[in-house]
Amino acid sequence: MIEQKVTINLKDEFSKDIGTLTVSSIDPIREKESSHKISDSFVLKNIDLVDEVDNITPIQYYNKESSQFSHLMLLEETEYQILFESDDANASYDVLYSLIKINESHFKRFRFNLGDNNKFKLAGTLNFRSYVGKSFLDVKKDNIKSIQIPIEVRSKKIDYFNQYSAMIADLSQHALSLIFEVNSPLYQEFELANEEKLTYYEDFMFLEYLFRQDNLPTIFEYLSKNMHSQLINHDETVPISLANNLNSSSINNIVSKPNQLFKTDSSIKMSDKLNGYLPYDIHQIKHEESIDTPENQFFKYFLEMLQNFVEKMLVNSKKGYIQDKLNFYKEEISYYLSAKFFNHISTLDYVPFNSQVLQKKEGYRDIFQYFLMLEFSFRLSWDDLNNKFKGFEKKLSELYEYWCYFEILKVLNDLSITKINFEDVFEVNKTNWAINVIKGKRSSKKFKLNIRGQDVKIELFYNLTFSDKSDYKSYSLAFKPDYTLLISTEVKQHFIHFDAKYRSELEIIDFYEKIGEKTNSEIEKEIDKRDSLEEKEYVFKDADIYKMHTYKDSILFSSGSYVLYPGTKSKYFMEEDLIIPSVGAFSLTPGNTDIEEDNLTKFIKKVIETLLFQDGLITYEWVSSNY
Template identity: 25%
Template sequence: MGEWRRCCDNAVCGDNAVCWKSDGVKLKLQGENIQPANENEDLKKGCYNYGVDIADAIVPEWKELWVQVEPEAECIWFGEQEASKKPNGWWSFTFRNYLGKSVIRIKLADGREVVTDPIEVVSPKTPLDEQCDPLFYPKFLRTLIDDLIRYLVSLPFDWEAPTEFATEERTQPPSPIFVLHVLAQHADTICYALQTIWRNPHRRLVTEERWVLLSEASSVDADTILMMLHYPEHLRPYRGNSLSTLAQRLKSKVPERVFERRVTETLDTPENRFIKRFMDIVLYWCDELKRLGYWEKAKSHQPKLEDLQNFVRFLRADPLFADVSELTIFPASSQVLQKRDGYRECLQIYRLLHIARAPIFDRLQDAIDNRRIDQLYEFWCFFRLAETLAAVLGDGQRPYFSTLESDEGGLRRDLSANLGNGYQLVYNEQFEPIWKPKARKKLSYSVPLRPDISLLQENRLLVVFDAKFRFDEKDIQPNQPLEDEMDKAQQEGEIERLAKHADICKMHTYRDALKCRASVILFPGTKGAFHCTNGTKKDNPCLLDIVQNNGLKGVGAVPFVPKPEK
């Protein structure tokens, strides 16, 4: 692979240009605020201090990028989106509503397709050279990821309804963050189950048929006598006294070897092979989670996870499993696996690790791997809100999470959090129009709407939240009428400013169409505002003043920022 560097011909390109070379292909990328990451000392130090690995080239969101390739390209994509071809061999592209890691794909005239090293798309909200700022890019990214892992490890999830059958297994391996959640939540159960198996493992009686020396025979049955007659080649002349009676019957001969059917107990059963494979899976993921750096993030469950790894490693080396073969066929219909103590629990956790219906964890893993900071912020807002509101509105217990069925009753799509006292926080719930037949949630009087987060009490919608990472304090109170601001932004090509004004309009749409008490933008900032329906404005509103009974009515924006651990 190549490497992103600042272009040598700065006299032509200026300082805001980087180049990439590999396999005879040279790519020039230029635009406002483009820079190599290794030239920013504050960023390098911050990435080292917070353990964040970012791409070598930094490009801004919402700013037009210009690309030139040698030899000439037939087509260029930024991620999955195609760039626009311009005269003189130039291409242009703008990242809109996308933050994190991306790549540039180039299709050349000779049919080759070249993929560059990753580039890092950043927002102007996250400074790259102000380490004291809570939104400093490496600090903010690390805080979001650490908080999310803490929530996912410590908060309880319910993956199945009480009346449903076990779900199908996935074909792809589970995401590391989901495995960490399962192992942290079920470490004690796994240890208890394996201890139960260790004390009373499943055994099976097997019949072994073999020819043995006469002196080694331990049992005789009718088949032993018949086999003496069927196989006379084992008979030898005999002149002794101890077997004289048998020798008389066999014409002065006795068998050198006799057929014996021996019944023995064995531990080499399909069920024990499964347990051996299950322990190998647990040990593999323990090592993999440590390698990926997730292990130390589960601080509250660290002792349990260490005990789990040590006990499974000890049991795996026990002579009990020395003669147990490798698993070749999964014993899905085994009554031992389904009903016997110890085996039953291991099977349940194995299936949980391989369920196909854990999309929220897959999306989270993808957001972490690709540093999609806007998506990570949205997920963080949901879990943080659930924890905060459960303490205020609930019955003193921690929120309990469960998955939701899609409208078609198929794959489980999103999450809800039971806060207690009839309150529920739902992520990405879609509210259908009242006039639509067979709709699951009929609440909107016009078009389908899906806010990021919805607060309900006894299925009655109270407040909706939208997590908007791009939102700023100055967007709360436009200087001119909103229509004029949006027209001006459109005329000037300020797509980002237009999108922010659209966010404000969306809040009014939610409140009007869904008839909720309040609609709120959550954003990483310091100053907020809430516009009440009685015409008053409340600066820096408290979130609890909005969500509690008889709370504020209207629309607003509330700062919501994760705080790094000290």
């Protein structure tokens, strides 16, 4: 084990010294010492300069020039020692004021006197818990701010560079799906905000997501070959010898303009009707297929908006990775807009929100969603998440919990004969465009399945409380699993529980604290307080399974309890050869959901089949044939 240390000489905007800030941590696997001098005021000890960061090393220096990711990389759920020193002992200091403003629990000052009256010294510990994202190291001296040192707090449990952005995109898409639900309270009831965005950080992450090969590049190629068109009619004047589409309107036009006729000896039948006269020219209706539709105008508008947005970001970017990527995106968009078919598409007059093509047709629906995701991102705010979004930082454990909920909803919706509407998932405040995910007893979502010829009803709850005082009973302590399935057959009801475990547990002593004679609201607070302790270094360990046993054994009618966590392995512990009763853990990781969703789907089907067998509704052979 070797101590890593970064020493920064902080200066104000006029290059005057404010003091020296030292950040240190222990690298448990490092064996060799090293030193790097980034500048006269920025020195690294035992910190590697890397082009690819890991999710193990406490401090790394990201060597690529980039304003998307900060150079100084720290790690969530990791303790750092902080020391600030200044030669001016008579000044007042506000150390790490940006971090304290964001979350007071991040930085804990030491209370003892460091014993130097000629200098100002302040020491403490810094731990970001499960917050990830950008933040800053800074100090105020007599209310004069130092230049901020940007840092990036990366995740231990998911790929911060790829999976984190995939989760942000998924959550945005789930929220914005409200717009596409015909029965949604928000359907067609919104207008675009004109607020200036405070940061391009999430937007750049979205651009990274947008330009993945499976997204915009593929959609553009598809639409360029499958453009929506419509048949339009227009009048044209042609010589009579070229006329091929006459109708009553053409005849009326001839009769109304006798001065355009000439005498002919032609045997054309029409001349007989006009006493031997024919017109020099004739008006006819021409039917033409046109791609100049509102939907294609919107397609063109989106690309032009994207182009302007990238150019705006380029103005504010520094040389290096982000500028290279933005230039690449700019070239891609220019290539798209150079397509010849855009020459036949006019400027957009209005966004056709009511268009069924834009809402439902393949390709166009994707462009519409990309537009909304880029335009709104998290400006379409989730009230529950607003409290977790502090500055640039995101409390990843909360995001992961919401993300897992939508994954379970998706799996059940795919299995179900009846589908849920998004209005049943969210509470909507139309006044300020805020949405909440409904929790507790009111969160009930009902699904109907047919398994092995048997009708099965499933009710999904989010944060349902079980206690001796609630409608849903626990015979010991009060519990609130993240997600609960109530599976009802013709014979019996069974509970299956899931907990999202991005975070992990502390010592189990706190887990079994006595609640005593308390009201329901006090019990809710006790559960939240106890569960909030579960934020320490994550390892998939016995304590996670212990908790699943407490759910299964203490909550009446429970048959199984399972951890959902971002990992690579899934395992469950069961009696003999039947999957129920059991406890276990399932890998569910953003950006890697196709296989994992399929595994979760198969598991839920196996659980239902086993319950049907135990209730005497199907034979054992039907269950065992699935293993």
